[in-house]
Amino acid sequence: MRKFYAFITSSASFGHYFCSNRFTPLLHSPPPPSFIRHFTPPMAAPEDSLRKALADKLSEVENQGNQVRALKAGKADKSEIDAAIEALNSLKLEKASIEKDLQATLSSSEGSGNREAFRQAVSNTLERRLFYIKSFNIYGGVAGLYDYGPPGCAVKSNVLAFWRQHFVLEENMLEVDCPCVTPEVVLKASGHVDKFTDLMVKDEKTGTCYRADHLLKDFCNDKLQKDLNITAEKAKELKHILAVLDDLSPEDLGAKIKEFGITAPDTKNPLSDPYPFNLMFQTSIGPSGLIPGYLRPETAQGIFVNFKDLYYYNGNKLPFAAAQIGQAFRNEISPRQGLLRVREFTLAEIEHFVDPEDKSHPKFAEVAELEFLMFPRELQMSGESAKTIRLGEAVAKGIVNNETLGYFIGRVYLFLTGLGIDNKRLRFRQHLANEMAHYAADCWDAEIESSYGWIECVGIADRSAYDLRAHTEKSGEALVAHEKYPEPREVEVLVIAPVKKEIGLAFKGNQKNVIEALEAMKEQEAMALKADLESKEEVEFSVCTLGKNVTIKKSMVKISKEKKKEHQRVFTPSVIEPSFGIGRIIYCLFEHTYYTRPSKAADQQLNVFGFPPLVAPIKCTVFPLVQNHQYEDVAKEISKSLTAAGISHKIDITGTSIGKRYARTDELGVPFAITVDSTSSVTLRERDSKDQIRVDVKEAASVVKDVAEGVRSWADVWETFPHHSSASADE
């Protein structure tokens, strides 16, 4: 009989797609935006024509220079020489002007100066207020490892709580919690042991390691941005390299590094050839040293290996989704980009299992009317920009492969904007054909624009049946679903029945190999053999496990097609996987909500994180206007009510000026502040508008609870309560 997993795709065939796609969705940053904008001809017109004009003008300057020299050498008339020099100077001016334009074009398309200044301002505030800390800082730290300090940790825990509410609870997902330490066999099946690599080069003298593609990318970007004298053709070549960077083989990458003379950035020493480095942290489980293990590079595999139990838990019904929040680990070669590329991070992943023949979604209508920036493959290929598209239309037109994938895109949009991500700087970009694994049906990344460019923060992929099949093959445990037919169906089944006695007599010790080879035949091959045996009585038959042909006689095997009643369909479910890089989302949120405003008191800028109450690390601060026991008692009373209401807050009884205390809490993104300035009523201030209202002491906690939890809007509260304006209470 045929084996169940004869049809499973071999893991050997997905080649380099493994590295550059399955794992890029989340943490290998996407090609820089310039690549997306310039991916195919037409190339960006102004830059190109300026480069061409500059090259032309250079040669004109050269020619004119020669002419001046010739006139001088020929002792020509002074007025003639002067005229030629004047013409040369004017050409030089024209050249300088073109250079300036080109420089401006290049730097405006990057805006790198502004971006870096902005990033520095955000980072300064984040570090000073301990949103994050370089891990193990007193020992010099470790690249790619960061701690969340108190406010960062609170933001993270709020983001995760909202994720759990928005996805797990609202969609009745099955949440699981699996270990980080994972035995090798699991990651061998998933392909990580063999394919989860980046190409690395070593400084041949110091041994320092670099990511090969990063060095080449930096070289190309640097050349394009700073070298005004390269030709349009050269620029085109460099851009092409940037475009195909992820597809380059180790040999091609090595050849380019040699060709461009790229050396080690720190020492200028020569570099080794590129070779693959596995990005998983390796360890050993148990005392014997015989069980190799890794720290998981993603949480998804823990869900796949539990499919059978989870399917049973769900009453053996599809569709259902499992979810997991947890740490994942990637031993990056040389982490850069701060919080965006780290060696340990929190992932939140959903694996939604569906019948591959029915990817409709009952709640799709709830998101169909959403409109947001989408960047389908076709727009990217034709050099256009992302466009606002209605989600229902995207699915109806087949831009998004199916309703379930579309539903998750919509839910991710609601999640991110609910956190405070600016929807004008959020787009859903479809993977290009060369980015996507061969088995994937469709794949979209939620990209958020930051000072580092467009950052992939959520990957939403229809991965078909790939993962469950890989684990079925490796473990021998059938990870399949069943669909009972309302009525049994009659089907034709191929039956291959080797006659063991005859085969045993003929092949003795090899009989097992022959029998297995016969049973492994697919339908077409089997029916051809049957026909051959009927006409020729003897047929040559290849047994690959013996590495030779044997002669099969008609008496050795019976091949037939039999009618059979089938009661159910057995199939491997497809999986749709939204995978969230929580740290990246949080970093982008920091950038999107950060702003500054002038201080009234002094000539300085005040920093504000405009977090929505949902994610704010603390919802409210409480402080007495002046240090006195009565006010402090009122503040403590309000604090007690806030604790009882479950509203995180901070009480500040330092004698600092109210303006300074407001500035401090604005920097932490605290949305509300209560100033105790009487024993009967208090002032409640909203962070962004700086509006202030008067509220009864007894009511204060419940009003804050309502606005913090979104039960009432600030606008509503603003209309209900008397306003308060006091210069002393403002900064």
Added chain:
Amino acid sequence: MRKFYAFITSSASFGHYFCSNRFTPLLHSPPPPSFIRHFTPPMAAPEDSLRKALADKLSEVENQGNQVRALKAGKADKSEIDAAIEALNSLKLEKASIEKDLQATLSSSEGSGNREAFRQAVSNTLERRLFYIKSFNIYGGVAGLYDYGPPGCAVKSNVLAFWRQHFVLEENMLEVDCPCVTPEVVLKASGHVDKFTDLMVKDEKTGTCYRADHLLKDFCNDKLQKDLNITAEKAKELKHILAVLDDLSPEDLGAKIKEFGITAPDTKNPLSDPYPFNLMFQTSIGPSGLIPGYLRPETAQGIFVNFKDLYYYNGNKLPFAAAQIGQAFRNEISPRQGLLRVREFTLAEIEHFVDPEDKSHPKFAEVAELEFLMFPRELQMSGESAKTIRLGEAVAKGIVNNETLGYFIGRVYLFLTGLGIDNKRLRFRQHLANEMAHYAADCWDAEIESSYGWIECVGIADRSAYDLRAHTEKSGEALVAHEKYPEPREVEVLVIAPVKKEIGLAFKGNQKNVIEALEAMKEQEAMALKADLESKEEVEFSVCTLGKNVTIKKSMVKISKEKKKEHQRVFTPSVIEPSFGIGRIIYCLFEHTYYTRPSKAADQQLNVFGFPPLVAPIKCTVFPLVQNHQYEDVAKEISKSLTAAGISHKIDITGTSIGKRYARTDELGVPFAITVDSTSSVTLRERDSKDQIRVDVKEAASVVKDVAEGVRSWADVWETFPHHSSASADE
């Protein structure tokens, strides 16, 4: 001048305390309860006297047997022989009776049969309902690694949310989130690299590894329980070994294993000598292989290395507490005891930093009236049992070292009982002197009784300044606090001023060693040297870094005491550390809330987890009484309201009988069930009482929200709403 960290305790001096104390608090299970009960004389009377009686009776039987044989050999009178035989038989009966009593005493003190049956029943339900799953099960699993399945994961997430509310929010703690991957230098400073070991023995033929102390413990326990013929003296020896097991050196442990002829449990092969095995998972950070790293064995170190930043964040004020929830890892030699001894687990740790001179706590009064089982050192030493003590009294009498430690003991008690831990099976056990690290001021474990005995689930230790000093010494970064004096204080300071020129002339290449040795002198030594120099002009002085004495002349060093104004006190804070093994608490909670009740329908037991709503994985199920569209619509409407109210629930529209559906949700510990049996009102049922009330459809969600969140009690709801009794709706 003297160096700041000259006074720091060297890490070499804490010896074996390291392994058996600092790290046992949480995950190395405590000695078995029998040890605690029998730790010191008087030994348990009945067992001892029975063993003695049995030994006496055995020798009586032997004597009488000899007599019978002698009579027979001497061909004595038949009546005489018969009488002797009768006496022998009666002695044998008496011996059998004593054996039976001893057997009963031994097994009742263990209750092992019942305990195992109960544990099996709980585990069966937990596994069948996917509370937990053996990790990577389709690949045969890995010892000591478990997944939480959907209901287990929900319970865990509820426990953590409550922990965050109860500790972090209510106490305004500074929560941080640090990586699991930790560079070696940090764990070298903390002592883990050198001392975090267990003693291991290997099967000399197969190489299989075992924990040496476990083999010896098993041998002793087995002998004590099953061998009725050992003498009271032998029993005493074995019990003594159990008592001092943690203190045995590798040599002593090896000698005992040899003496008792203990072999490998699986093969009976001989065993190697015991040697230390480090329990940390090792890895390597970055591509060069040059940065050794480990998976953290606890989360605490991440807090200690951040002390300086956190102190600053807290406005440079003490006391304050930092907290962290996260994964920790211990590569156990051979994990046993299911969920209680695992290789990866979630810890929740608090490091409360205080001034060592003021360990009072402003909120102690809030817990002072709590009364619960405490097991102070003295009671353990005198062989008594744990006693109910009022916390305020325990602190006042000095049983608990200080108010802050006492406050946390009280808060831990409230936390655990709030989760549903039975307070009759919860005790706070003080560490014995030999269990406690030399630097610790006091240490209490919250122990919960389970089928495995009393299990250490929370360790609450006053660790003094040990950890901050260790990191100060290793990193060179002063992890200290400052207390500004209201007025500057005049203090006498020792000043040691070596005269470099003179020393250089005298000692040339060794001058640095001599200068450092002079500067390192403590006050007493320095003043003695000063006196000697004044009287003798020349003094022999030991320079340990040179390994010899040198001659110091009066001209070479000036020693004086100077008056100085000090504006502040600089000191290393003490740290009080409550450390929670979340997985252990959850497992004990499973055992404490599990019960069975008879089914009405069939002759079987129904399983119930009586979780309080706070931790229940789902708060409510909703199901239509019969399958019909009207009822289903009502069910969906209620489900929507519950979602909006943030109440996790499940809607079950299968046609299964109501009784079966109740049984299913009881097994998951769902506290409330709504049965839709009309379109205007519904039946709401409470799990444990099986009471049912009638509630309006519109009101259903808000009533469930109120009782689930503890705003209203079920008793209150029961009095407010009409009751419902229907045989069909019950099982």
